[in-house]
Amino acid sequence: MHGLAPFAVGRRPRLVARLRRLSPLVAVYVVLVIHSLLTLFPLVWVLSNSFRKNDAILTSMRLIPESLQLSNYVEMLHVTSIPLAFFNSFTITLASLALLVAVALPLSFALSRFRFRFANWVFMFFAAAVLVPSVSVLPMTFRLFADLGLLGTKYGIAFVYATEQLPVSVFLLVTFMRAIPQELDEAALIDGCGLWDLFLRVVVPLSRNGIVTILILAFVAVWNDYLTALVLLPDQENQTLSLALAYAKDEYFVNYGMMSSAIVFAVTPMLIVYLFLKDRLISGMAAGAVKG
């Protein structure tokens, strides 16, 4: 018995010290886990309800559905305009991204490779839009659309989406293109390569990473937009996903299961993109924020 005493005495402070050293880490994990649950619970709850009928949803709350019935999805695809809206979102986003790249690349090329007096002014001119909330401009864009006969067309909105994404895209592309060694251009021009060749064969291929970044950023922004579409796409057959979701809410809200399936259907493509491009998407969006 006596032999144990020094052992116990010697061990006790060490245990306390270890706990004290560990406890901040425990607190850190508690906070991180709680925040993860707060973030993921609502999403899991919606996913679960998308497989349950109203009578089940009204009687109990479940994070794991009783069974994997797809009847809500079938109903949603038949009753609501969400499948058509999904297709519209897809084609409109594609058109906007194509237009954005077509105008942002040459501009960034001119601004990043050439020395001229007004370069900074041009840059500021294009950056100005960052300061103006789109809600402030959209009513007059609506008038403009009416004047140009673009109202009621499906793809007119692509002009506006490309314009909205232009400032941040140019910021990022110019930064990116400046990092490409300039000696390359001079060598190319001396070899008799024209401006157009320099742009298309040298600068654009070397900017691939920057292009992917602005495409990801613009894809998220355009696919998720609500306000611009609300103003500029008044016709139901041209509705995008965000509009169709809001519309379905006003029409069918009490069909909780079907509403949940509509949400899941609408957000799944984005979540898949996120799953595959997580690191790129995160770093791209962080860069976009700090530049913007």
Place this chain on the structure above:
Amino acid sequence: MGSLRFRPGVALFMLPAFALYSLFFIVPFLRTMYGSLFDWNGMENARFIGLGNYAQLARDSLFLTGIGRVALWALLAIIFKVGTALVLASMLRLPIPGERFFTGAFFVPVVISSAAISLMFTLLYDPDIGLIDVALRGVGLGFLAHAWLSDENLALYAVIAVPIWHTIGYFFIIILAAVRNVPAELYEAARIDGAGARTLFTRITVPCLWPVLQVCIILAITAAVKSFDYVFVMTKGGPGTATEVPATYLFRTIFTNLQLGYGTAMASTIFLIALVSTLAFRRLTTFRLD
């Protein structure tokens, strides 16, 4: 900027962007400013009234209340959104097991559209089936359960909570990248001098991150000033006008009441508020730290 000599052909590379941007941003922007000087219902009979719309706006209690609401919105967003993001990011400054899971999980809502999030929260806030009320009743706090979005006193707070939840992950990622750029020697030196976790946070993390926190706070303020989606999808400004904010009021004024002159004056004012609050915040807080 670049090193190559300018030649006329270069202008052609700027032309498409210039045309697009001028037509679809500069023109509507100038028309907004110009239109705000008229009494105008969208038809022919526009009447020049100078700053009359702005004078009316200064007495419009609904608009002024709306500005008060977005000020509250901005304040709560700074405290809870930027605050939470800062705490989470500083907890993950050093890599710990599970770090990739946490980072991934926190960012998930950011990639979802505001319309889908708003719809989801309308379900969550539902008094009959909503996760929040069901959970409150489940743990014996049933007296706290409410019809969150249809209670005049709570609806505004219920709405404001949604964008906070939605975009914490965005701010978290921005701050995390900055936190990890703070030189580790700073922390080690301070720790050797006997600084505790709290001192490290207030004396090293926050000052080193200030430029990034400034960006985050400005983003939070401007997001609040132009907030539209969440309100419009969840409550349409209701119940009554309990959640009406300047942007939704502007939308109604122009597209429902067809008061284009008055509406564009609102649009210009929202722009000016966003601009002035951004510049003022940057000026004030940068000055103090220099």
